[in-house]
Amino acid sequence: xxxxxxxxxxxxxxxxxxxxxxxxxxxxxxxxxxxxxxxxxxxxxxxxxxxxxxxxxxxxxxxxxxxxxxxxxxxxxxxxxxxxxxxxxxxxxxxxxxxxxxxxxxxxxxxxxxxxxxxxxxxxxxxxxxxxxxxxxxxxxxxxxxxxxxxxxxxxxxxxxxxxxxxxxxxxxxxxxxxxxxxxxxxxxxxxxxxxxxxxxxxxxxxxxxxxxxxxxxxxxxxxxxxxxxxxxxxxxxxxxxxxxxxxxxxxxxxxxxxxxxxxxxxxxxxxxxxxxxxxxxxxxxxxxxxxxxxxxxxxxxxxxxxxxxxxxxxxxxxxxxxxxxxxxxxxxxxxxxxxxxxxxxxxxxxxxxxxxxxxxxxxxxxxxxxxxxxxxxxxxxxxxxxxxxxxxxxxxxxxxxxxxxxxxxxxxxxxxxxxxxxxxxxxxxxxx
Amino acid sequence: xxxxxxxxxxxxxxxxxxxxxxxxxxxxxxxxxxxxxxxxxxxxxxxxxxxxxxxxxxxxxxxxxxxxxxxxxxxxxxxxxxxxxxxxxxxxxxxxxxxxxxxxxxxxxxxxxxxxxxxxxxxxxxxxxxxxxxxxxxxxxxxxxxxxxxxxxxxxxxxxxxxxxxxxxxxxxxxxxxxxxxxxxxxxxxxxxxxxxxxxxxxxxxxxxxxxxxxxxxxxxxxx
Numbered sequence: 001x002x003x004x005x006x007x008x009x010x011x012x013x014x015x016x017x018x019x020x021x022x023x024x025x026x027x028x029x030x031x032x033x034x035x036x037x038x039x040x041x042x043x044x045x046x047x048x049x050x051x052x053x054x055x056x057x058x059x060x061x062x063x064x065x066x067x068x069x070x071x072x073x074x075x076x077x078x079x080x081x082x083x084x085x086x087x088x089x090x091x092x093x094x095x096x097x098x099x100x101x102x103x104x105x106x107x108x109x110x111x112x113x114x115x116x117x118x119x120x121x122x123x124x125x126x127x128x129x130x131x132x133x134x135x136x137x138x139x140x141x142x143x144x145x146x147x148x149x150x151x152x153x154x155x156x157x158x159x160x161x162x163x164x165x166x167x168x169x170x171x172x173x174x175x176x177x178x179x180x181x182x183x184x185x186x187x188x189x190x191x192x193x194x195x196x197x198x199x200x201x202x203x204x205x206x207x208x209x210x211x212x213x214x215x216x217x218x219x220x221x222x223x224x225x226x227x228x229x230x231x232x233x234x235x236x237x238x239x240x241x242x243x244x245x246x247x248x249x250x251x252x253x254x255x256x257x258x259x260x261x262x263x264x265x266x267x268x269x270x271x272x273x274x275x276x277x278x279x280x281x282x283x284x285x286x287x288x289x290x291x292x293x294x295x296x297x298x299x300x301x302x303x304x305x306x307x308x309x310x311x312x313x314x315x316x317x318x319x320x321x322x323x324x325x326x327x328x329x330x331x332x333x334x335x336x337x338x339x340x341x342x343x344x345x346x347x348x349x350x351x352x353x354x355x356x357x358x359x360x361x362x363x364x365x366x367x368x369x370x371x372x373x374x375x376x377x378x379x380x381x382x383x384x385x386x387x388x389x390x391x392x393x394x395x396x397x398x399x400x401x402x403x404x405x406x407x408x409x410x411x412x413x414x415x416x417x418x419x420x421x422x423x424x425x426x427x428x429x430x431x432x433x
Numbered sequence: 434x435x436x437x438x439x440x441x442x443x444x445x446x447x448x449x450x451x452x453x454x455x456x457x458x459x460x461x462x463x464x465x466x467x468x469x470x471x472x473x474x475x476x477x478x479x480x481x482x483x484x485x486x487x488x489x490x491x492x493x494x495x496x497x498x499x500x501x502x503x504x505x506x507x508x509x510x511x512x513x514x515x516x517x518x519x520x521x522x523x524x525x526x527x528x529x530x531x532x533x534x535x536x537x538x539x540x541x542x543x544x545x546x547x548x549x550x551x552x553x554x555x556x557x558x559x560x561x562x563x564x565x566x567x568x569x570x571x572x573x574x575x576x577x578x579x580x581x582x583x584x585x586x587x588x589x590x591x592x593x594x595x596x597x598x599x600x601x602x603x604x605x606x607x608x609x610x611x612x613x614x615x616x617x618x619x620x621x622x623x624x625x626x627x628x629x630x631x632x633x634x635x636x637x638x639x640x641x642x643x644x645x646x647x648x649x650x651x652x653x654x655x656x657x
Contacts, residue, residue, distance in 0.1 A: 029437045174583020385510035385580040388444025
């Protein structure tokens with residue numbers, strides 16, 4: 001039994017490692033690309049923020065992957081499956097899904113294809129569901145919602161990116177005295193980001209961290225998030241004011257440079273929140289299947305409602321940080337040297353748009369791609385005439401990659417599942433209590 | 434994989450400003466050339482013509498670099514055709530300066546003393562046109578920074594209007610100078626008059642191309 005848990009935990013860790021190695025660099029792209037942060041610091045803060053995001057908010061999407069796409073009940077009720085066998089099939093299937101998507105990610109990375117961990121795991125889990133219990137086992141309505149969110153999240157990211165950048169452009173950069181208007185309006189970006197992040201952490205409660213925090217939901221959450229946001233806004237206003245006071249009469253180009261400089265700390269903060277929301281949404285790709293298996297392996301029965309154990313969330317966060325530390329740093333390095341024309345004001349707009357969209361989807365339990373949302377935001381800023389040059393080809397290949405990823409991960413998962421059913425079924429059955 | 438890194442191309446606006454500065458470095462050599470003509474220092478003219486050539490060549494290098502940055506697969510805040518045209522006209526400014534230097538070089542001509550005042554008035558007006566254009570075009574990067582809008586765009590548009598006005602004044606000064614030349618036609622031999630005419634034409638084309646360049650800058654701002 002313990003051996004089984006360890007094997008599955010290792011699979012989850014492998015998947016989390018993949019996420020850390022591939023995706024985290026994209027969430028820090030704004031900070032490193034606009035040279036607001038050195039690679040070393042980006043690495044350290046990304047690690048913290050990803051970990052915090054996965055542990056604090058990661059459980060929502062985890063439930064979707066665990067039981068939202070393929071319902072354990074449907075597997076148990078499928079014709080030709082004895083109730084005792086259902087547990088074994090779930091374990092095999094979820095493990096196959098983990099291994100399949102991790103292998104596919106490894107392969108795609110090696111081929112240089114821009115694939116998303118989210119798309120792989122959703123494809124893999126759906127593939128397993130169809131194989132084990134027919135087309136009826138998959139919750140198609142949920143799957144439609146998920147796939148729709150893959151179209152909608154970049155669009156929303158784009159619209160928000162366009163709006164946030166327009167606001168920064170109209171209210172600050174386009175003014176006669178940008179230094180004066182930056183003191184007036186730039187703190188609002190801080191207020192907004194802090195509010196969104198704080199609300200995402202506390203809105204549905206932190207009960208899984210400590211039962212004592214159960215008062216922290218609903219209206220109280222709004223008040224707390226609002227208070228934090230206003231506090232951060234006042235603090236940032238004081239700091240920005242101190243830097244820019246008396247600079248209102250400099251020539252316009254110099255003022256613009258100064259204003260860009262005050263956006264640097266805001267970019268660092270926004271990128272941290274992107275890493276945070278990435279951890280919150282994407283940790284589920286690794287630990288959703290793991291969470292499904294852990295309970296079954298312990299009790300031997302398939303149940304619908306199990307809380308995601310805290311240690312599973314921590315394991316996922318740890319895996320992401322591990323991937324970042326062992327491989328992801330190289331990716332961040334390339335990102336930093338390649339993006340040269342992302343000024344801090346653009347990076348702020350892209351960061352806020354991405355964080356808001358991804359955290360919103362996370363709260364709805366929708367697994368979305370942080371990378372796609374970020375690309376959407378960048379294109380939105382481009383439409384507002386804010387980007388120097390955006391490569392159309394790369395955009396196309398990023399958005400089309402999931403069309404291959406979903407079936408590829410699904411087929412790979414089906415193969416692994418069928419093989420394991422032949423060779424490992426009896427072994428696991430004996431191991432269960 | 435860092436496909437996010439591949440998403441961003443190099444912005445053309447930084448190199449465009451470099452090109453602008455090189456071209457106007459050429460234009461600034463018009464005044465020393467004119468002075469050398471008056472002093473009849475033909476060695477100095479030779480030396481200056483060499484440096485105009487050198488700077489014009491450097492500007493060409495930058496032009497080719499920018500052309501490589503402008504393939505259609507990039508999505509930019511300004512249509513790449515407008516950027517191409519801007520580059521084209523700005524390049525012609527440098528070409529005209531080079532033509533001027535060559536004209537002075539190929540024939541050891543003397544400037545009639547009575548023309549001196551009007552001549553320098555005209556030359557300085559050409560420089561004014563060019564400096565006005567430079568003051569707008571060298572802020573292309575700031576324009577991109579403010580997404581071609583707001584106060585920055587307004588102030589550049591102001592200077593673009595200024596280019597038009599200064600060019601109009603240059604045209605007038607050219608007419609005055611021409612009249613003066615033909616009023617002295619009894620004293621000056623016909624070949625020299627031909628030479629003066631050629632010189633005036635290349636100088637006025639510097640101002641004309643500067644106005645064309647300014648017009649394209651305006652189209653960048655008022656959405657191409």
